[in-house]
Every structure is written in C-alpha cells, then in structure tokens.
Amino acid sequence: MRGLQALLLLLLTPDLLRDPCAMTAAMAERSGAEAGFRAGFGARMRRRTARSRRSGEKAFKWRIDGFSSLINLGNEWTNSSSFDAKGLKWYIRVNPMDTKSGDTKRHVSLKLELVRSSVQPNIVIEAVFKLLIYDQLRRKHVENIVTDHFHATSTASGSLFMIPLDTLKESSAGFLINDSCIFGAEVVKVRKVRQDTVSETLFVQKSKNASDVFSWEIEKFTELQKPYSTSKVFAAGGYNWYLKLHPEGDEATNYLSLYATLDKYSTLSPDSGVLVKLSLCIKDQNNDNHKRHTAQIQFTAKCTSWGWGRFISLEDFNDPFNGFLLKNKCTIEASFTVIGLSNRK
Numbered sequence: 001m002r003g004l005q006a007l008l009l010l011l012l013t014p015d016l017l018r019d020p021c022a023m024t025a026a027m028a029e030r031s032g033a034e035a036g037f038r039a040g041f042g043a044r045m046r047r048r049t050a051r052s053r054r055s056g057e058k059a060f061k062w063r064i065d066g067f068s069s070l071i072n073l074g075n076e077w078t079n080s081s082s083f084d085a086k087g088l089k090w091y092i093r094v095n096p097m098d099t100k101s102g103d104t105k106r107h108v109s110l111k112l113e114l115v116r117s118s119v120q121p122n123i124v125i126e127a128v129f130k131l132l133i134y135d136q137l138r139r140k141h142v143e144n145i146v147t148d149h150f151h152a153t154s155t156a157s158g159s160l161f162m163i164p165l166d167t168l169k170e171s172s173a174g175f176l177i178n179d180s181c182i183f184g185a186e187v188v189k190v191r192k193v194r195q196d197t198v199s200e201t202l203f204v205q206k207s208k209n210a211s212d213v214f215s216w217e218i219e220k221f222t223e224l225q226k227p228y229s230t231s232k233v234f235a236a237g238g239y240n241w242y243l244k245l246h247p248e249g250d251e252a253t254n255y256l257s258l259y260a261t262l263d264k265y266s267t268l269s270p271d272s273g274v275l276v277k278l279s280l281c282i283k284d285q286n287n288d289n290h291k292r293h294t295a296q297i298q299f300t301a302k303c304t305s306w307g308w309g310r311f312i313s314l315e316d317f318n319d320p321f322n323g324f325l326l327k328n329k330c331t332i333e334a335s336f337t338v339i340g341l342s343n344r345k
Contacts, residue, residue: 058186059130059132059184059185059186060080060083060085060090060092060184060185060186061134061182061183061184062080062092062094062182062183062184062185063180063181063182064094064180064181064182064183065179065180066179066180067096067176067179067180067181068179070094070096071096071097071165073096073097074097075095075097075098075099076095076097077093077094077095078093078094078095079091079092079093079113080092080093080094080183082115083185085185085186085187085190086127086187086189086190087190088114088115088118088119088125088187088190089114089115089117089118090112090113090114090115090118090185090187091112091113091115092110092111092112092113092131092183092184092185093110093111093112093113093156094108094109094110094183095108095109096108096165097165098160098162100162105164105165105166106164106165106166107162107163107164107165108133108162108163108164108165108168109160109161109162110131110133110160110161110162110183111131111156111157111159111160111161112129112131112146112148112156112157112185112187113155113156113157114150114155114156115155116152116155119150119151119152119155120152121151121152122194122195123151123152123192123193123194123195124149124150124151124192124193124194124195125149125150125151125190125191125192125193126147126149126190126191126192126193127147127148127149127150127187127189127190127191128145128146128147128187128188128189128190129145129146129148129157129185129186129187129188130143130144130145130146130184130185130186130188131143131144131146131161131183131184131185132183132184132185132186133161133163133168133175133181133182133183133184134175134181134182134183134184135173135174135175136174136175136177136180136182137172137174137177138174141184142163144159144161145188146159146161151195163175168181198344198345199344199345200273200342200343200344200345201342201343201344202275202298202340202341202342203340203341203342203343204275204339204340205338205339205340205341209237209337209338209339210337211277211279211335211336211337212235212236212237212335212336212337213236213333213334213335213336214231214234214236214241214243214333214334214335214336215331215332215333215334216231216243216331216332216333216334217329217330217331218245218329218330218331218332219328219329220328220329221247221325221328221329221330222328224245224247226247226248227246227248227250228244228245228246228247228250228257229244229245229247230242230243230244230245230261231243231244231245231332233263236334236336237274237276237336237337237338238338239262239263239268239274239299240262240263241260241261241262241263241334241336242260242261242263243258243259243260243261243280243332243334244258244259244260244261244305244307245257245258245259245332246258248314249309249310249314250309251309251310252309252310254313254314254315255309255310255311255312255313255314256282256311256312256313256314256317257307257308257309257310257311258280258282258307258308258311258332259305259306259307259308260278260280260305260306260307260334260336261304261305262299262304262305264304268299268300268301269301270301271343271344271345272300272301272341272342272343272344273298273299273300273303273341273342273343273344274298274299274338274340274341274342275296275297275298275338275339275340275341275342276296276297276298276299276336276337276338276339277294277295277296277335277336277337277339278294278295278296278297278306278334278335278336279292279293279294279334279335280292280293280294280307280308280311280332280333280334281293281332281333281334281335282311282312282317282324282330282331282332282333283323283324283330283331283332283333284322284323284324285323285324285326285329285330285331286321286322286323286326287323289322289323290333291311291312291316291324293307293308293311296339298342300342312324
C-alpha cells in the first residue's frame with residue numbers, strides 16, 4: 001500500500017523525482033492528514049451521538065406509595081410535582097375514585113396539565129402526549145396517546161386515561177404492587193400557534209329601559225309578495241328596523257317564518273353592537289292566546305337579523321279557531337327593549 005502511494009505521488013508530482021526528501025515529507029504529511037481526518041470524524045460522531053442523547057426527553061414517572069390512603073380520600077384530584085418537557089412545564093393529575101358517565105364503577109383517572117406560567121396569553125399549545133400506567137410485574141406499561149390543545153385559560157387536557165379501580169387492584173395486572181402505583185407522562189410533540197384574540201366588552205344598562213312596540217297590520221295576507229314581504233322601516237330603541245315575513249316559510253314549507261332586521265342605514269359601527277330583548281308576536285284576534293317568541297339578541301354589523309324560521313305552523317296559522325288569520329287579515333307585533341351596548345377591539 002505504501003509503495004502504491006509513493007508511485008501515485010511520483011506520477012502526480014514530477015518535481016518530487018528531483019527531491020527524495022520532499023517526497024518523504026509529502027508522504028508523512030499525507031499520512032498525518034489521513035490520521036487527523038479519521039480522528040476528527042470519530043470525534044464528530046461521538047459529539048453528534050452525545051447531542052442526540054441529550055436532546056431525547058424521557059417520560060416522567062410518578063410513583064405513589066400508600067395508594068390505598070389516596071383512595072380513602074375519595075373523589076379528589078392529586079397533583080404531581082412539575083416536570084420539563086419540550087421547553088414547557090407540566091404536571092400529572094390523578095383521581096383514584098373518579099366517576100364515568102353511564103357507569104356506576106369507580107375509575108382511576110389520569111390527565112396532563114400545563115403549568116399556567118409556561119404559556120403566554122396569546123399562544124395555543126398543540127401537544128401530542130402519552131399517559132402511562134406501569135405494569136410492575138412485567139416491566140412494561142399501558143398507554144393512551146392523546147392530542148390536545150392548551151392555552152392560558154384552559155391548561156388541563158380534556159382527555160382522560162381511565163382504568164376501572166377494580167382492574168387496577170387486581171394482583172395479576174401488576175399495576176398495584178405493595179400498595180404502590182407508578183404513573184407517567186411523555187410529551188411526544190409540541191407546536192406553538194399564535195392566536196390573535198378579539199376582546200369585547202358589554203355595557204349592561206343599570207336602569208330598565210321602556211320597550212318600543214311596533215304593530216304591523218296586514219290586510220290582504222294571501223296577496224303578500226313571495227318569497228317574503230317586509231314591513232315599513234320604524235324606529236325602536238334608538239335604531240331603525242323592519243320586519244321580514246315569509247308566508248310559506250324559509251326553513252320548512254309548512255311553517256311561517258318571521259324576523260326582525262336592523263336597517264342598513266342605522267348608525268351601528270363595525271366594532272359595536274346592541275343587546276336587545278326582542279319579542280315577536282302574531283295576535284289572536286278572537287282571544288288573548290297570542291303566538292309569541294322572545295329572545296335576548298346582540299345585533300351587530302355582521303348580525304343584523306334575528307327571528308324564527310319555524311315561528312308557527314301554517315296549519316295552526318290558517319285555522320280560524322285560533323284567530324291568527326281572520327278575513328285575510330293578521331296583526332304582527334314587535335317589541336324592542338335595549339339592554340346594553342357592546343364594544344369590540
């Protein structure tokens with residue numbers, strides 16, 4: 001091998017033929033460079049391996065000795081200490097006597113929670129994590145993989161890892177050994193998403209305002225324009241409105257639909273709203289058995305209309321005994337009471 005290297009050097013560098021000492025020095029330099037490369041490569045590999053070991057995060061294990069005493073405390077949540085994972089602080093919560101909807105048996109529930117100080121108010125944490133219960137006999141664990149969202153106002157996972165308490169107590173299961181249980185959590189993946197929030201403040205008026213009532217009398221109901229007809233524009237609560245009536249319904253053909261709509265010329269800015277107690281009524285002309293629907297609705301520039309698609313069935317409306325439509329005439333009444341104003345920013 002050394003002879004081959006010498007021959008290559010002679011062929012590639014003719015000047016070395018005139019200086020044997022230079023040839024010897026060049027070969028020594030080349031051998032040193034090769035040795036340095038091998039040493040450097042090995043060092044880089046060792047450092048990369050060390051970095052990968054340091055970056056790999058282990059699961060957090062939480063051993064609870066005297067687990068039966070925790071059971072005796074009843075349906076209560078107990079927290080672990082906090083641990084670091086993916087640059088955030090977390091802790092586990094366990095409830096040994098939890099209940100499950102539709103099941104009378106007691107369950108041991110496990111969930112993950114984010115330390116509130118770890119997340120900024122406008123950041124949502126999308127996390128994939130595992131909740132673990134260890135089988136101490138077989139030196140393995142059962143796990144539940146969960147994907148959930150965390151933010152400053154909701155730091156607890158909505159998903160629970162639940163196991164029947166009777167199952168956990170079975171000696172053959174290996175979960176409870178010498179009155180000791182081991183739970184765990186492993187955060188697999190975390191993604192931080194910036195959330196742009198819009199805040200709104202509702203100013204509820206302290207004094208009760210009087211209601212403004214508008215009456216719409218329809219003389220020739222069967223001649224109304226289809227698919228809908230509107231009343232004239234009227235003022236109520238400091239704003240302009242009109243009523244919209246669908247004689248044959250807009251959601252179902254066998255119902256009458258009725259809506260109150262904020263007129264487009266009303267002075268309502270894009271960032272403001274008005275909270276109104278709205279009452280729409282079809283009068284019973286025989287008695288006082290009026291058909292009425294009432295709701296508290298916030299009208300805004302993006303929500304200018306509210307009402308009921310199935311206000312009354314056409315069968316009930318057309319029945320003369322009910323008094324809603326007599327001699328092709330009906331009366332609709334709308335009541336507006338302003339409760340408060342809102343501002344969005």
